């Protein structure tokens with residue numbers, strides 16, 4: 546995918562969140578507490594709720610983004626850069642492309 550197609554597909558944070566939700570549902574969401582795999586989607590909170598124990602799972606929990614406060618779009622762009630190029634992108638390069646000030650979170 547070209548970067549232009551990518552930005553058309555994911556123009557904002559909301560579209561990235563939605564795409565990420567769909568991706569996780571395709572992979573299967575598993576409850577951390579009881580291991581159940583059926584959930585309700587709580588649209589307002591953007592969380593899954595376990596149908597058995599009502600434990601909540603956020604979009605980011607259980608992923609590499611779990612402890613990150615960075616927007617989803619950052620991750621999408623970073624992942625796009627990594628997957629769309631044959632070259633290995635350094636964290637420094639991703640930082641530069643995103644115009645991110647701090648190196649650490651990336």
Ligand SMILES: [Zn+2]
Nearest residue numbers: 576579595598
């Ligand atoms: Zn559960």
